[in-house]
Amino acid sequence: MLPSQVPAEILLRCRDILGTDIRSVQPVSGGDINQAFRLEAPTGSFFLKTNTGPQAGRMFGTEAAGLGLLASAGALRTPAVLGFGETPQGAFLLLEFIETGFRPPVFWEKFGTGLAHLHRSSAEKFGLGHDNFIGSLPQSNSQHDTWASFYIHERLLPQLDLAKQSNRLQSADFQDFEILFKKLPDLCPAEPPALTHGDLWSGNFLCSTAGQPVLIDPAVSYAHREMDLAMSRLFGGFERPFYRSYEAAWPLAPGFEQRLPVYQLYYLLVHVNLFGGGYVGSVRSALGQLI
Numbered sequence: 001m002l003p004s005q006v007p008a009e010i011l012l013r014c015r016d017i018l019g020t021d022i023r024s025v026q027p028v029s030g031g032d033i034n035q036a037f038r039l040e041a042p043t044g045s046f047f048l049k050t051n052t053g054p055q056a057g058r059m060f061g062t063e064a065a066g067l068g069l070l071a072s073a074g075a076l077r078t079p080a081v082l083g084f085g086e087t088p089q090g091a092f093l094l095l096e097f098i099e100t101g102f103r104p105p106v107f108w109e110k111f112g113t114g115l116a117h118l119h120r121s122s123a124e125k126f127g128l129g130h131d132n133f134i135g136s137l138p139q140s141n142s143q144h145d146t147w148a149s150f151y152i153h154e155r156l157l158p159q160l161d162l163a164k165q166s167n168r169l170q171s172a173d174f175q176d177f178e179i180l181f182k183k184l185p186d187l188c189p190a191e192p193p194a195l196t197h198g199d200l201w202s203g204n205f206l207c208s209t210a211g212q213p214v215l216i217d218p219a220v221s222y223a224h225r226e227m228d229l230a231m232s233r234l235f236g237g238f239e240r241p242f243y244r245s246y247e248a249a250w251p252l253a254p255g256f257e258q259r260l261p262v263y264q265l266y267y268l269l270v271h272v273n274l275f276g277g278g279y280v281g282s283v284r285s286a287l288g289q290l291i
Contacts, residue, residue: 005025018039022040035050056086056091060091065130065132069220073121079216100207107213108241108242120194122192125145135199137270140155159270160177168277183290196221197220198221200215201235203217229263230259230263
């Protein structure tokens with residue numbers, strides 16, 4: 001019998017998408033936001049995410065679009081999107097199931113080189129044609145001609161507004177951000193918009209059984225390419241060959257170490273708004289390094 005955690009309507013939709021019966025459903029790890037399951041069918045294994053939240057349908061739709069955009073760059077593998085939608089019992093996203101394996105010695109080199117090639121995909125403006133999400137938080141992607149304008153108005157200010165509503169930051173913090181906004185145009189090197197994963201921490205990639213890096217759970221936009229690298233440095237989990245191979249494929253402008261707090265501020269603010277005041281000290285420390 002199939003487990004009751006997966007609503008019957010969603011299983012029926014998945015069966016229709018796959019064109020075959022579903023033999024078994026097993027809960028698997030899928031993060032803090034969604035429920036996740038492995039579906040077994042005569043045609044193979046599939047990965048199912050479900051969520052009953054009011055914005056779940058939009059979340060899964062934009063995740064599917066982000067995976068498709070990353071895949072279209074042809075630089076790094078992503079799970080194939082098989083279908084998504086909403087039912088009266090919740091929303092769902094059905095993906096290819098990626099069997100994971102051990103990372104071979106060349107894994108990090110492949111990953112770093114692939115990310116540099118992904119970042120070569122560009123657009124005329126910073127942003128994206130639609131908004132999406134980072135975690136469960138809405139992420140605005142209105143398009144801007146300059147990185148500084150995009151970063152201030154579509155990344156930092158929305159998170160600061162959320163933090164203000166929850167009283168997690170003080171008036172002095174907002175004053176410090178105003179100082180940063182005036183300095184921001186001179187802090188980051190001028191580069192074309194780059195297609196970025198947008199939430200590149202160690203929980204958002206896999207290693208396939210063939211030793212390939214696989215990107216999952218994106219929050220894509222055309223942003224400054226250093227955003228992905230800064231996020232990868234925030235919580236660790238990426239080895240030195242990753243960065244060496246990235247630099248070999250596309251060197252960074254001098255001074256990246258000093259610019260890290262600029263980009264990490266966004267992700268720290270996201271964590272303040274998702275997980276609480278424990279990250280406020282990190283926000284203030286990053287700000288202090290910049291102003």
